[in-house]
Amino acid sequence: MLRIHFTSRDLETVRIARGPDPLWEIVCSLCRLQTREGAIAFDPWRKKVGHLVRRSAVARTAASALHSLVPRAVYFPDFLTPHVEGGPATLQAGIERVLATPRRQLRHELTLLAEVGGRPWAGAQLARGDVATLTALGANLRTYHGQFIAPMWERIGATVAVDLALRTRAVVDGGTQALLNSLRPMATWEPPVLSVDYPVERDLHLRGRGLLLVPSYFCWRRPVTMADDELRPVLLYPVDKTHEALASPDALPRLLGATRAALLHEAASLAYATTSDLAEATGMSLPSVSQQLAVLRDSGLVSSRRDGKRVIHATTPLGCRLLEGA
Incomplete structure:
Protein backbone atom coordinates (compact mmCIF):
# COMPACT_ATOMS: atom_id res chain seq x y z
CA MET A 1 0.00 0.00 0.00
CA LEU A 2 1.20 3.52 -0.85
CA ARG A 3 -0.01 6.21 1.52
CA ILE A 4 0.26 9.76 0.13
CA HIS A 5 0.08 12.37 2.90
CA PHE A 6 -1.39 15.77 2.00
CA THR A 7 -1.19 19.14 3.70
CA SER A 8 -3.69 21.92 3.01
CA ARG A 9 -1.15 23.43 0.62
CA ASP A 10 -0.93 20.15 -1.29
CA LEU A 11 -4.71 20.07 -1.78
CA GLU A 12 -4.48 23.51 -3.38
CA THR A 13 -1.89 22.34 -5.91
CA VAL A 14 -3.19 18.99 -7.15
CA ARG A 15 -3.02 19.04 -10.95
CA ILE A 16 -3.92 16.73 -13.83
CA ALA A 17 -1.64 16.34 -16.85
CA ARG A 18 -3.20 17.58 -20.09
CA GLY A 19 -2.65 14.29 -21.85
CA PRO A 20 -0.58 11.10 -21.92
CA ASP A 21 3.17 11.34 -21.30
CA PRO A 22 5.19 9.63 -24.08
CA LEU A 23 8.00 8.47 -21.78
CA TRP A 24 5.65 7.05 -19.18
CA GLU A 25 3.81 5.22 -21.98
CA ILE A 26 7.13 3.76 -23.17
CA VAL A 27 8.02 2.53 -19.67
CA CYS A 28 4.58 1.09 -18.93
CA SER A 29 4.35 -0.55 -22.34
CA LEU A 30 7.67 -2.28 -21.65
CA CYS A 31 6.08 -3.69 -18.51
CA ARG A 32 3.06 -4.89 -20.52
CA LEU A 33 5.35 -6.79 -22.90
CA GLN A 34 6.74 -8.83 -20.00
CA THR A 35 3.41 -10.29 -18.82
CA ARG A 36 0.14 -11.53 -20.30
CA GLU A 37 -1.91 -9.16 -18.14
CA GLY A 38 -4.68 -7.22 -19.82
CA ALA A 39 -5.14 -9.66 -22.69
CA ILE A 40 -8.23 -7.98 -24.14
CA ALA A 41 -6.69 -4.52 -24.01
CA PHE A 42 -3.11 -5.32 -25.05
CA ASP A 43 -2.85 -8.63 -26.91
CA PRO A 44 -3.48 -7.13 -30.39
CA TRP A 45 -0.73 -4.59 -29.68
CA ARG A 46 1.63 -7.28 -28.32
CA LYS A 47 1.08 -9.29 -31.49
CA LYS A 48 2.05 -6.31 -33.62
CA VAL A 49 5.13 -5.60 -31.51
CA GLY A 50 6.25 -9.21 -31.81
CA HIS A 51 5.88 -9.02 -35.58
CA LEU A 52 7.91 -5.80 -35.80
CA VAL A 53 10.65 -7.09 -33.50
CA ARG A 54 11.07 -10.21 -35.60
CA ARG A 55 11.22 -8.21 -38.83
CA SER A 56 13.29 -5.16 -37.83
CA ALA A 57 16.77 -5.31 -36.28
CA VAL A 58 16.56 -1.63 -35.32
CA ALA A 59 13.27 -2.14 -33.48
CA ARG A 60 14.65 -5.27 -31.82
CA THR A 61 17.77 -3.45 -30.62
CA ALA A 62 15.75 -0.57 -29.14
CA ALA A 63 13.30 -2.89 -27.39
CA SER A 64 16.10 -5.02 -25.95
CA ALA A 65 18.09 -2.04 -24.63
CA LEU A 66 15.07 -0.44 -22.98
CA HIS A 67 13.83 -3.76 -21.62
CA SER A 68 17.10 -4.07 -19.69
CA LEU A 69 16.36 -0.72 -18.00
CA VAL A 70 12.75 -1.64 -17.18
CA PRO A 71 12.87 -5.29 -16.06
CA ARG A 72 9.92 -7.05 -14.52
CA ALA A 73 10.67 -5.89 -10.99
CA VAL A 74 9.44 -3.46 -8.36
CA TYR A 75 11.99 -0.86 -9.47
CA PHE A 76 12.95 1.01 -12.62
CA PRO A 77 15.07 4.22 -12.81
CA ASP A 78 13.27 7.51 -12.29
CA PHE A 79 15.48 9.24 -14.86
CA LEU A 80 13.48 7.50 -17.62
CA THR A 81 10.34 9.49 -16.71
CA PRO A 82 11.48 13.06 -15.90
CA HIS A 83 9.09 15.88 -15.17
CA VAL A 84 8.80 18.44 -17.98
CA GLU A 85 7.53 21.88 -17.02
CA GLY A 86 4.85 23.69 -19.00
CA GLY A 87 2.37 22.45 -21.58
CA PRO A 88 1.60 18.90 -22.68
CA ALA A 89 4.47 16.42 -22.38
CA THR A 90 6.24 15.75 -25.69
CA LEU A 91 8.65 13.02 -26.66
CA GLN A 92 11.41 15.46 -27.66
CA ALA A 93 11.22 17.49 -24.44
CA GLY A 94 11.19 14.31 -22.37
CA ILE A 95 14.22 12.83 -24.13
CA GLU A 96 16.13 16.08 -23.68
CA ARG A 97 15.47 15.88 -19.94
CA VAL A 98 16.56 12.22 -19.86
CA LEU A 99 19.85 13.08 -21.57
CA ALA A 100 20.40 15.94 -19.12
CA THR A 101 20.06 13.70 -16.05
CA PRO A 102 22.74 14.58 -13.45
CA ARG A 103 25.54 12.02 -13.41
CA ARG A 104 25.07 11.41 -9.68
CA GLN A 105 21.44 10.45 -10.30
CA LEU A 106 22.43 8.11 -13.15
CA ARG A 107 24.95 6.31 -10.98
CA HIS A 108 22.63 6.03 -8.00
CA GLU A 109 19.62 4.75 -9.90
CA LEU A 110 21.54 2.26 -12.02
CA THR A 111 23.10 0.92 -8.83
CA LEU A 112 19.62 0.44 -7.37
CA LEU A 113 18.55 -1.33 -10.55
CA ALA A 114 21.51 -3.70 -10.34
CA GLU A 115 20.71 -4.43 -6.67
CA VAL A 116 17.25 -5.78 -7.61
CA GLY A 117 18.76 -8.03 -10.27
CA GLY A 118 18.66 -5.72 -13.27
CA ARG A 119 21.37 -5.90 -15.91
CA PRO A 120 21.12 -2.47 -17.51
CA TRP A 121 22.20 -2.00 -21.10
CA ALA A 122 25.58 -0.20 -21.33
CA GLY A 123 25.48 0.02 -17.53
CA ALA A 124 28.98 1.31 -16.81
CA GLN A 125 29.06 3.79 -19.68
CA LEU A 126 25.54 5.01 -18.94
CA ALA A 127 26.29 5.40 -15.23
CA ARG A 128 29.19 7.71 -15.91
CA GLY A 129 27.19 9.75 -18.41
CA ASP A 130 29.12 8.79 -21.52
CA VAL A 131 27.89 11.12 -24.27
CA ALA A 132 27.77 8.47 -27.01
CA THR A 133 25.83 6.11 -24.74
CA LEU A 134 23.32 8.79 -23.77
CA THR A 135 22.88 9.66 -27.44
CA ALA A 136 22.21 5.99 -28.18
CA LEU A 137 19.67 5.89 -25.33
CA GLY A 138 17.85 8.86 -26.88
CA ALA A 139 17.85 7.11 -30.26
CA ASN A 140 16.44 3.92 -28.71
CA LEU A 141 13.65 5.87 -27.03
CA ARG A 142 12.76 7.55 -30.34
CA THR A 143 12.86 4.26 -32.24
CA TYR A 144 10.76 2.41 -29.68
CA HIS A 145 8.18 5.18 -29.58
CA GLY A 146 8.08 5.52 -33.35
CA GLN A 147 7.72 1.79 -33.96
CA PHE A 148 5.46 0.68 -31.12
CA ILE A 149 3.68 3.70 -29.58
CA ALA A 150 3.23 6.38 -32.26
CA PRO A 151 1.08 4.23 -34.60
CA MET A 152 -1.63 4.04 -31.93
CA TRP A 153 -1.12 7.50 -30.39
CA GLU A 154 -4.53 8.69 -31.62
CA ARG A 155 -6.21 5.83 -29.78
CA ILE A 156 -4.16 6.51 -26.65
CA GLY A 157 -5.08 10.19 -26.81
CA ALA A 158 -8.76 9.47 -27.35
CA THR A 159 -8.91 7.03 -24.41
CA VAL A 160 -7.08 9.44 -22.12
CA ALA A 161 -9.36 12.30 -23.25
CA VAL A 162 -12.39 10.35 -22.02
CA ASP A 163 -10.75 9.92 -18.62
CA LEU A 164 -9.75 13.61 -18.42
CA ALA A 165 -13.33 14.62 -19.14
CA LEU A 166 -14.52 12.53 -16.20
CA ARG A 167 -11.84 13.93 -13.85
CA THR A 168 -12.57 17.49 -14.94
CA ARG A 169 -16.26 16.97 -14.28
CA ALA A 170 -15.40 15.71 -10.78
CA VAL A 171 -13.42 18.90 -10.09
CA VAL A 172 -16.23 21.09 -11.38
CA ASP A 173 -18.83 19.28 -9.29
CA GLY A 174 -16.89 18.81 -6.07
CA GLY A 175 -13.38 20.26 -6.18
CA THR A 176 -10.13 18.52 -5.34
CA GLN A 177 -11.62 16.10 -2.84
CA ALA A 178 -14.13 14.88 -5.46
CA LEU A 179 -11.23 14.46 -7.88
CA LEU A 180 -9.33 12.29 -5.40
CA ASN A 181 -12.49 10.30 -4.64
CA SER A 182 -12.91 9.66 -8.37
CA LEU A 183 -9.76 7.49 -8.28
CA ARG A 184 -11.64 4.67 -6.53
CA PRO A 185 -11.21 1.69 -6.41
CA MET A 186 -7.48 1.94 -7.17
CA ALA A 187 -7.07 4.66 -4.52
CA THR A 188 -9.07 5.65 -1.44
CA TRP A 189 -9.24 9.21 -0.13
CA GLU A 190 -9.51 9.48 3.66
CA PRO A 191 -8.31 13.02 4.48
CA PRO A 192 -5.48 13.79 4.68
CA VAL A 193 -4.21 10.51 3.18
CA LEU A 194 -4.71 8.99 -0.25
CA SER A 195 -4.20 5.22 0.07
CA VAL A 196 -3.15 3.64 -3.21
CA ASP A 197 -3.03 -0.03 -4.20
CA TYR A 198 0.72 -0.68 -4.46
CA PRO A 199 3.05 -3.69 -4.47
CA VAL A 200 5.09 -2.47 -1.46
CA GLU A 201 4.42 -0.66 1.81
CA ARG A 202 5.40 2.99 1.47
CA ASP A 203 4.60 6.49 2.73
CA LEU A 204 4.98 9.57 0.54
CA HIS A 205 4.80 12.96 2.28
CA LEU A 206 4.06 15.73 -0.23
CA ARG A 207 5.22 18.54 2.10
CA GLY A 208 3.53 21.33 0.15
CA ARG A 209 4.84 20.25 -3.26
CA GLY A 210 1.42 19.21 -4.55
CA LEU A 211 0.70 16.20 -6.73
CA LEU A 212 0.54 15.77 -10.49
CA LEU A 213 -1.93 13.12 -11.67
CA VAL A 214 -0.93 11.59 -15.01
CA PRO A 215 -3.44 9.39 -16.87
CA SER A 216 -1.88 6.48 -18.75
CA TYR A 217 -3.05 4.03 -21.38
CA PHE A 218 -0.39 1.35 -20.78
CA CYS A 219 -0.45 1.56 -16.98
CA TRP A 220 -2.35 -1.49 -15.73
CA ARG A 221 -4.52 -1.97 -12.63
CA ARG A 222 -2.48 -0.05 -10.06
CA PRO A 223 -0.97 3.45 -10.09
CA VAL A 224 2.76 4.14 -10.19
CA THR A 225 4.86 6.88 -8.61
CA MET A 226 8.50 7.93 -8.60
CA ALA A 227 10.83 5.77 -6.53
CA ASP A 228 12.69 8.80 -5.12
CA ASP A 229 10.51 10.73 -2.66
CA GLU A 230 12.59 13.86 -3.21
CA LEU A 231 11.57 14.18 -6.86
CA ARG A 232 8.48 16.07 -8.04
CA PRO A 233 5.50 14.01 -6.75
CA VAL A 234 3.68 12.25 -9.57
CA LEU A 235 0.95 9.62 -9.53
CA LEU A 236 0.51 7.81 -12.83
CA TYR A 237 -2.80 5.96 -12.97
CA PRO A 238 -4.43 3.61 -15.51
CA VAL A 239 -7.32 4.95 -17.56
CA ASP A 240 -10.42 2.85 -18.09
CA LYS A 241 -10.21 1.01 -21.41
CA THR A 242 -13.55 -0.81 -21.19
CA HIS A 243 -15.09 1.69 -23.62
CA GLU A 244 -12.72 0.25 -26.22
CA ALA A 245 -14.73 -2.96 -26.37
Whole structure:
Protein backbone atom coordinates (compact mmCIF):
# COMPACT_ATOMS: atom_id res chain seq x y z
CA MET A 1 0.00 0.00 0.00
CA LEU A 2 1.20 3.52 -0.85
CA ARG A 3 -0.01 6.21 1.52
CA ILE A 4 0.26 9.76 0.13
CA HIS A 5 0.08 12.37 2.90
CA PHE A 6 -1.39 15.77 2.00
CA THR A 7 -1.19 19.14 3.70
CA SER A 8 -3.69 21.92 3.01
CA ARG A 9 -1.15 23.43 0.62
CA ASP A 10 -0.93 20.15 -1.29
CA LEU A 11 -4.71 20.07 -1.78
CA GLU A 12 -4.48 23.51 -3.38
CA THR A 13 -1.89 22.34 -5.91
CA VAL A 14 -3.19 18.99 -7.15
CA ARG A 15 -3.02 19.04 -10.95
CA ILE A 16 -3.92 16.73 -13.83
CA ALA A 17 -1.64 16.34 -16.85
CA ARG A 18 -3.20 17.58 -20.09
CA GLY A 19 -2.65 14.29 -21.85
CA PRO A 20 -0.58 11.10 -21.92
CA ASP A 21 3.17 11.34 -21.30
CA PRO A 22 5.19 9.63 -24.08
CA LEU A 23 8.00 8.47 -21.78
CA TRP A 24 5.65 7.05 -19.18
CA GLU A 25 3.81 5.22 -21.98
CA ILE A 26 7.13 3.76 -23.17
CA VAL A 27 8.02 2.53 -19.67
CA CYS A 28 4.58 1.09 -18.93
CA SER A 29 4.35 -0.55 -22.34
CA LEU A 30 7.67 -2.28 -21.65
CA CYS A 31 6.08 -3.69 -18.51
CA ARG A 32 3.06 -4.89 -20.52
CA LEU A 33 5.35 -6.79 -22.90
CA GLN A 34 6.74 -8.83 -20.00
CA THR A 35 3.41 -10.29 -18.82
CA ARG A 36 0.14 -11.53 -20.30
CA GLU A 37 -1.91 -9.16 -18.14
CA GLY A 38 -4.68 -7.22 -19.82
CA ALA A 39 -5.14 -9.66 -22.69
CA ILE A 40 -8.23 -7.98 -24.14
CA ALA A 41 -6.69 -4.52 -24.01
CA PHE A 42 -3.11 -5.32 -25.05
CA ASP A 43 -2.85 -8.63 -26.91
CA PRO A 44 -3.48 -7.13 -30.39
CA TRP A 45 -0.73 -4.59 -29.68
CA ARG A 46 1.63 -7.28 -28.32
CA LYS A 47 1.08 -9.29 -31.49
CA LYS A 48 2.05 -6.31 -33.62
CA VAL A 49 5.13 -5.60 -31.51
CA GLY A 50 6.25 -9.21 -31.81
CA HIS A 51 5.88 -9.02 -35.58
CA LEU A 52 7.91 -5.80 -35.80
CA VAL A 53 10.65 -7.09 -33.50
CA ARG A 54 11.07 -10.21 -35.60
CA ARG A 55 11.22 -8.21 -38.83
CA SER A 56 13.29 -5.16 -37.83
CA ALA A 57 16.77 -5.31 -36.28
CA VAL A 58 16.56 -1.63 -35.32
CA ALA A 59 13.27 -2.14 -33.48
CA ARG A 60 14.65 -5.27 -31.82
CA THR A 61 17.77 -3.45 -30.62
CA ALA A 62 15.75 -0.57 -29.14
CA ALA A 63 13.30 -2.89 -27.39
CA SER A 64 16.10 -5.02 -25.95
CA ALA A 65 18.09 -2.04 -24.63
CA LEU A 66 15.07 -0.44 -22.98
CA HIS A 67 13.83 -3.76 -21.62
CA SER A 68 17.10 -4.07 -19.69
CA LEU A 69 16.36 -0.72 -18.00
CA VAL A 70 12.75 -1.64 -17.18
CA PRO A 71 12.87 -5.29 -16.06
CA ARG A 72 9.92 -7.05 -14.52
CA ALA A 73 10.67 -5.89 -10.99
CA VAL A 74 9.44 -3.46 -8.36
CA TYR A 75 11.99 -0.86 -9.47
CA PHE A 76 12.95 1.01 -12.62
CA PRO A 77 15.07 4.22 -12.81
CA ASP A 78 13.27 7.51 -12.29
CA PHE A 79 15.48 9.24 -14.86
CA LEU A 80 13.48 7.50 -17.62
CA THR A 81 10.34 9.49 -16.71
CA PRO A 82 11.48 13.06 -15.90
CA HIS A 83 9.09 15.88 -15.17
CA VAL A 84 8.80 18.44 -17.98
CA GLU A 85 7.53 21.88 -17.02
CA GLY A 86 4.85 23.69 -19.00
CA GLY A 87 2.37 22.45 -21.58
CA PRO A 88 1.60 18.90 -22.68
CA ALA A 89 4.47 16.42 -22.38
CA THR A 90 6.24 15.75 -25.69
CA LEU A 91 8.65 13.02 -26.66
CA GLN A 92 11.41 15.46 -27.66
CA ALA A 93 11.22 17.49 -24.44
CA GLY A 94 11.19 14.31 -22.37
CA ILE A 95 14.22 12.83 -24.13
CA GLU A 96 16.13 16.08 -23.68
CA ARG A 97 15.47 15.88 -19.94
CA VAL A 98 16.56 12.22 -19.86
CA LEU A 99 19.85 13.08 -21.57
CA ALA A 100 20.40 15.94 -19.12
CA THR A 101 20.06 13.70 -16.05
CA PRO A 102 22.74 14.58 -13.45
CA ARG A 103 25.54 12.02 -13.41
CA ARG A 104 25.07 11.41 -9.68
CA GLN A 105 21.44 10.45 -10.30
CA LEU A 106 22.43 8.11 -13.15
CA ARG A 107 24.95 6.31 -10.98
CA HIS A 108 22.63 6.03 -8.00
CA GLU A 109 19.62 4.75 -9.90
CA LEU A 110 21.54 2.26 -12.02
CA THR A 111 23.10 0.92 -8.83
CA LEU A 112 19.62 0.44 -7.37
CA LEU A 113 18.55 -1.33 -10.55
CA ALA A 114 21.51 -3.70 -10.34
CA GLU A 115 20.71 -4.43 -6.67
CA VAL A 116 17.25 -5.78 -7.61
CA GLY A 117 18.76 -8.03 -10.27
CA GLY A 118 18.66 -5.72 -13.27
CA ARG A 119 21.37 -5.90 -15.91
CA PRO A 120 21.12 -2.47 -17.51
CA TRP A 121 22.20 -2.00 -21.10
CA ALA A 122 25.58 -0.20 -21.33
CA GLY A 123 25.48 0.02 -17.53
CA ALA A 124 28.98 1.31 -16.81
CA GLN A 125 29.06 3.79 -19.68
CA LEU A 126 25.54 5.01 -18.94
CA ALA A 127 26.29 5.40 -15.23
CA ARG A 128 29.19 7.71 -15.91
CA GLY A 129 27.19 9.75 -18.41
CA ASP A 130 29.12 8.79 -21.52
CA VAL A 131 27.89 11.12 -24.27
CA ALA A 132 27.77 8.47 -27.01
CA THR A 133 25.83 6.11 -24.74
CA LEU A 134 23.32 8.79 -23.77
CA THR A 135 22.88 9.66 -27.44
CA ALA A 136 22.21 5.99 -28.18
CA LEU A 137 19.67 5.89 -25.33
CA GLY A 138 17.85 8.86 -26.88
CA ALA A 139 17.85 7.11 -30.26
CA ASN A 140 16.44 3.92 -28.71
CA LEU A 141 13.65 5.87 -27.03
CA ARG A 142 12.76 7.55 -30.34
CA THR A 143 12.86 4.26 -32.24
CA TYR A 144 10.76 2.41 -29.68
CA HIS A 145 8.18 5.18 -29.58
CA GLY A 146 8.08 5.52 -33.35
CA GLN A 147 7.72 1.79 -33.96
CA PHE A 148 5.46 0.68 -31.12
CA ILE A 149 3.68 3.70 -29.58
CA ALA A 150 3.23 6.38 -32.26
CA PRO A 151 1.08 4.23 -34.60
CA MET A 152 -1.63 4.04 -31.93
CA TRP A 153 -1.12 7.50 -30.39
CA GLU A 154 -4.53 8.69 -31.62
CA ARG A 155 -6.21 5.83 -29.78
CA ILE A 156 -4.16 6.51 -26.65
CA GLY A 157 -5.08 10.19 -26.81
CA ALA A 158 -8.76 9.47 -27.35
CA THR A 159 -8.91 7.03 -24.41
CA VAL A 160 -7.08 9.44 -22.12
CA ALA A 161 -9.36 12.30 -23.25
CA VAL A 162 -12.39 10.35 -22.02
CA ASP A 163 -10.75 9.92 -18.62
CA LEU A 164 -9.75 13.61 -18.42
CA ALA A 165 -13.33 14.62 -19.14
CA LEU A 166 -14.52 12.53 -16.20
CA ARG A 167 -11.84 13.93 -13.85
CA THR A 168 -12.57 17.49 -14.94
CA ARG A 169 -16.26 16.97 -14.28
CA ALA A 170 -15.40 15.71 -10.78
CA VAL A 171 -13.42 18.90 -10.09
CA VAL A 172 -16.23 21.09 -11.38
CA ASP A 173 -18.83 19.28 -9.29
CA GLY A 174 -16.89 18.81 -6.07
CA GLY A 175 -13.38 20.26 -6.18
CA THR A 176 -10.13 18.52 -5.34
CA GLN A 177 -11.62 16.10 -2.84
CA ALA A 178 -14.13 14.88 -5.46
CA LEU A 179 -11.23 14.46 -7.88
CA LEU A 180 -9.33 12.29 -5.40
CA ASN A 181 -12.49 10.30 -4.64
CA SER A 182 -12.91 9.66 -8.37
CA LEU A 183 -9.76 7.49 -8.28
CA ARG A 184 -11.64 4.67 -6.53
CA PRO A 185 -11.21 1.69 -6.41
CA MET A 186 -7.48 1.94 -7.17
CA ALA A 187 -7.07 4.66 -4.52
CA THR A 188 -9.07 5.65 -1.44
CA TRP A 189 -9.24 9.21 -0.13
CA GLU A 190 -9.51 9.48 3.66
CA PRO A 191 -8.31 13.02 4.48
CA PRO A 192 -5.48 13.79 4.68
CA VAL A 193 -4.21 10.51 3.18
CA LEU A 194 -4.71 8.99 -0.25
CA SER A 195 -4.20 5.22 0.07
CA VAL A 196 -3.15 3.64 -3.21
CA ASP A 197 -3.03 -0.03 -4.20
CA TYR A 198 0.72 -0.68 -4.46
CA PRO A 199 3.05 -3.69 -4.47
CA VAL A 200 5.09 -2.47 -1.46
CA GLU A 201 4.42 -0.66 1.81
CA ARG A 202 5.40 2.99 1.47
CA ASP A 203 4.60 6.49 2.73
CA LEU A 204 4.98 9.57 0.54
CA HIS A 205 4.80 12.96 2.28
CA LEU A 206 4.06 15.73 -0.23
CA ARG A 207 5.22 18.54 2.10
CA GLY A 208 3.53 21.33 0.15
CA ARG A 209 4.84 20.25 -3.26
CA GLY A 210 1.42 19.21 -4.55
CA LEU A 211 0.70 16.20 -6.73
CA LEU A 212 0.54 15.77 -10.49
CA LEU A 213 -1.93 13.12 -11.67
CA VAL A 214 -0.93 11.59 -15.01
CA PRO A 215 -3.44 9.39 -16.87
CA SER A 216 -1.88 6.48 -18.75
CA TYR A 217 -3.05 4.03 -21.38
CA PHE A 218 -0.39 1.35 -20.78
CA CYS A 219 -0.45 1.56 -16.98
CA TRP A 220 -2.35 -1.49 -15.73
CA ARG A 221 -4.52 -1.97 -12.63
CA ARG A 222 -2.48 -0.05 -10.06
CA PRO A 223 -0.97 3.45 -10.09
CA VAL A 224 2.76 4.14 -10.19
CA THR A 225 4.86 6.88 -8.61
CA MET A 226 8.50 7.93 -8.60
CA ALA A 227 10.83 5.77 -6.53
CA ASP A 228 12.69 8.80 -5.12
CA ASP A 229 10.51 10.73 -2.66
CA GLU A 230 12.59 13.86 -3.21
CA LEU A 231 11.57 14.18 -6.86
CA ARG A 232 8.48 16.07 -8.04
CA PRO A 233 5.50 14.01 -6.75
CA VAL A 234 3.68 12.25 -9.57
CA LEU A 235 0.95 9.62 -9.53
CA LEU A 236 0.51 7.81 -12.83
CA TYR A 237 -2.80 5.96 -12.97
CA PRO A 238 -4.43 3.61 -15.51
CA VAL A 239 -7.32 4.95 -17.56
CA ASP A 240 -10.42 2.85 -18.09
CA LYS A 241 -10.21 1.01 -21.41
CA THR A 242 -13.55 -0.81 -21.19
CA HIS A 243 -15.09 1.69 -23.62
CA GLU A 244 -12.72 0.25 -26.22
CA ALA A 245 -14.73 -2.96 -26.37
CA LEU A 246 -15.56 -3.06 -30.05
CA ALA A 247 -18.61 -4.25 -31.94
CA SER A 248 -18.50 -7.19 -34.35
CA PRO A 249 -17.97 -6.56 -38.08
CA ASP A 250 -21.72 -6.96 -38.66
CA ALA A 251 -22.70 -4.11 -36.31
CA LEU A 252 -22.48 -1.29 -38.84
CA PRO A 253 -23.44 -2.70 -42.27
CA ARG A 254 -26.65 -0.71 -42.52
CA LEU A 255 -24.70 2.50 -42.05
CA LEU A 256 -21.39 1.82 -43.79
CA GLY A 257 -22.00 -1.35 -45.77
CA ALA A 258 -20.68 -4.74 -44.73
CA THR A 259 -17.29 -4.30 -46.41
CA ARG A 260 -16.39 -0.97 -44.85
CA ALA A 261 -17.82 -2.00 -41.48
CA ALA A 262 -15.55 -5.07 -41.48
CA LEU A 263 -12.52 -2.98 -42.42
CA LEU A 264 -13.22 -0.43 -39.68
CA HIS A 265 -13.60 -3.17 -37.11
CA GLU A 266 -10.39 -4.95 -38.16
CA ALA A 267 -8.40 -1.69 -38.22
CA ALA A 268 -9.50 -1.04 -34.63
CA SER A 269 -8.90 -4.62 -33.48
CA LEU A 270 -5.36 -4.67 -34.87
CA ALA A 271 -4.59 -1.27 -33.28
CA TYR A 272 -2.57 -0.33 -36.38
CA ALA A 273 -2.35 -2.29 -39.62
CA THR A 274 -0.92 -2.29 -43.12
CA THR A 275 -3.11 -2.63 -46.19
CA SER A 276 -1.90 -6.23 -46.50
CA ASP A 277 -2.84 -6.96 -42.87
CA LEU A 278 -6.39 -5.74 -43.50
CA ALA A 279 -6.65 -7.67 -46.76
CA GLU A 280 -5.59 -10.84 -44.96
CA ALA A 281 -7.94 -10.23 -42.02
CA THR A 282 -11.01 -9.58 -44.22
CA GLY A 283 -10.26 -11.85 -47.17
CA MET A 284 -10.50 -8.93 -49.58
CA SER A 285 -8.17 -8.08 -52.44
CA LEU A 286 -5.56 -5.35 -51.98
CA PRO A 287 -7.15 -3.01 -54.58
CA SER A 288 -10.57 -3.39 -52.93
CA VAL A 289 -9.15 -2.72 -49.46
CA SER A 290 -7.35 0.41 -50.73
CA GLN A 291 -10.53 1.70 -52.37
CA GLN A 292 -12.70 1.16 -49.29
CA LEU A 293 -10.06 2.61 -46.96
CA ALA A 294 -10.05 5.77 -49.06
CA VAL A 295 -13.78 6.17 -48.36
CA LEU A 296 -13.28 5.60 -44.63
CA ARG A 297 -10.36 8.03 -44.61
CA ASP A 298 -12.36 10.72 -46.43
CA SER A 299 -15.10 10.25 -43.82
CA GLY A 300 -12.65 10.79 -40.96
CA LEU A 301 -13.03 7.24 -39.61
CA VAL A 302 -9.54 5.96 -40.50
CA SER A 303 -6.17 7.71 -40.65
CA SER A 304 -3.27 6.55 -42.82
CA ARG A 305 0.42 7.40 -42.82
CA ARG A 306 3.36 6.18 -44.86
CA ASP A 307 6.09 4.22 -43.04
CA GLY A 308 8.82 3.51 -45.60
CA LYS A 309 7.27 1.37 -48.32
CA ARG A 310 4.22 0.55 -46.21
CA VAL A 311 1.10 2.50 -45.34
CA ILE A 312 -0.13 2.15 -41.75
CA HIS A 313 -3.85 2.54 -41.04
CA ALA A 314 -5.48 3.27 -37.66
CA THR A 315 -9.04 3.90 -36.55
CA THR A 316 -9.53 7.55 -35.58
CA PRO A 317 -11.25 8.62 -32.34
CA LEU A 318 -14.40 9.28 -34.43
CA GLY A 319 -14.21 5.77 -35.85
CA CYS A 320 -13.76 4.30 -32.36
CA ARG A 321 -16.78 6.23 -31.07
CA LEU A 322 -18.85 4.95 -33.98
CA LEU A 323 -17.86 1.37 -33.17
CA GLU A 324 -18.55 1.90 -29.47
CA GLY A 325 -21.97 3.31 -30.21
CA ALA A 326 -22.76 0.29 -32.35
